[in-house]
Amino acid sequence: MSTAFLSNRVLGIEPSPSIAANALVTELRAQGRDIINFTVGEPDFDTPEHILQAASAAMQRGDTHYTATTGTLALRKAISHKLERDNGLVYGLDEVVAGCGGKHIIYHALAATLNLGDEVIVHTPYWVSYPDIARLNDATPVIIPGDETNGFKLSPEALEKSVTPRSKWVILNTPNNPSGAVYKEDELLALAAVLRRHPHVLIMADEIYEQFVYGDAQHVSLTRLAPDLKDRTLIVNGASKGYAMTGWRLGFGAGPAWLITAIAKLLSQTTTCPSSVSQAAAVAAFAGDQTPIAGMREVYQQRRDRMMELLAPIKGLTFTPPDGAFYVFANVSALMGKTTESGESIQNDSELVAHLLKEYGLATVSGAAYGMSPYIRLSFASSMEVIEEGCRRLKEACQRLR
Numbered sequence: 001m002s003t004a005f006l007s008n009r010v011l012g013i014e015p016s017p018s019i020a021a022n023a024l025v026t027e028l029r030a031q032g033r034d035i036i037n038f039t040v041g042e043p044d045f046d047t048p049e050h051i052l053q054a055a056s057a058a059m060q061r062g063d064t065h066y067t068a069t070t071g072t073l074a075l076r077k078a079i080s081h082k083l084e085r086d087n088g089l090v091y092g093l094d095e096v097v098a099g100c101g102g103k104h105i106i107y108h109a110l111a112a113t114l115n116l117g118d119e120v121i122v123h124t125p126y127w128v129s130y131p132d133i134a135r136l137n138d139a140t141p142v143i144i145p146g147d148e149t150n151g152f153k154l155s156p157e158a159l160e161k162s163v164t165p166r167s168k169w170v171i172l173n174t175p176n177n178p179s180g181a182v183y184k185e186d187e188l189l190a191l192a193a194v195l196r197r198h199p200h201v202l203i204m205a206d207e208i209y210e211q212f213v214y215g216d217a218q219h220v221s222l223t224r225l226a227p228d229l230k231d232r233t234l235i236v237n238g239a240s241k242g243y244a245m246t247g248w249r250l251g252f253g254a255g256p257a258w259l260i261t262a263i264a265k266l267l268s269q270t271t272t273c274p275s276s277v278s279q280a281a282a283v284a285a286f287a288g289d290q291t292p293i294a295g296m297r298e299v300y301q302q303r304r305d306r307m308m309e310l311l312a313p314i315k316g317l318t319f320t321p322p323d324g325a326f327y328v329f330a331n332v333s334a335l336m337g338k339t340t341e342s343g344e345s346i347q348n349d350s351e352l353v354a355h356l357l358k359e360y361g362l363a364t365v366s367g368a369a370y371g372m373s374p375y376i377r378l379s380f381a382s383s384m385e386v387i388e389e390g391c392r393r394l395k396e397a398c399q400r401l402r
């Protein structure tokens, strides 16, 4: 009955599955269950001290008012500085915009550009929100199936085939959530060559995990390699992951001034500006001491290595080592069709996720949430003890499936 009041827009999407998975963990723990949480999509570190100090100083000096919609001058300068320092890219102050998280920027960028019937190209496994944000804005997500043998990366051939006259955006996410894939220079150059042939397509480069790359992997921005695409590329990034600042809700977009102006126009009618205190904190994050980031990266690398070591002997589960972000996207196809001790047959990754949670108190996210099955996403953004206990439970669960 109450759905009669709801818009088709809202009825046509699902709640974010990763947020739902995490909320379920909170609920089960509140009921007293012992849950190991491998669904975590955020750093478990506290925000570095110098960032807290900057926020505190901002509050004390009275920086508690509305700011310019695109962000304070200090923040836009800090973002511009960060892009030059970390990515070798030059963006003017009218080419950057701050928002309440990277997700907020993605939403506003799509809302500012999409019309009914437009297509948004997304490849699997994709970050859960891209297709629904496209749908919310009357567009059709065009989903390119991923290929693990290709390291889960979008190939130039698949991209070429998916472009139509209605294509408005292609979304590239490197380092990738959930696969951990990090595109190499030659792979980006090959995609750039395709995109060059289709000047009507905008490019969204979601680089929110850029600080977390492991081993020999290196993060490179597409527009660094293909500067001619800069006038139709929007870089999305923010403070959430790299600076352990998810709760501050501070992200940014960098792109051509016409697009930034359009996003700002929309933001002026929705959120006005991000929190002034979060903006002051983000100035310290982007322009201040970067050493805490290297420390966090080091710890993630150790956790990743340990998780891979513990997962490797588990029968029925295989994985491609993640080069970036903080997830292992494990292939569970060998477990499909197996039977649990209570006689239930596991037919898909969502049923496996439910079984792991119910019988072993291990929370994971199904590949289905990322458009690619049968997989499960395991986050290593938690302590070594949690990683070890979670992998122990996973091993036991897999052993007992017949």
Ligand SMILES: Cc1ncc(COP(=O)(O)O)c(C=O)c1O
Pocket (backbone or CB within 6 Å): 041, 100, 101, 102, 103, 104, 127, 173, 176, 177, 206, 208, 237, 238, 239, 240, 241, 246, 250, 251
């Ligand atoms: C790939 C990707 N992009 C964007 C975001 C949005 O992050 P935020 O809105 O916290 O900046 C996330 C968050 O999980 C993500 O995983």
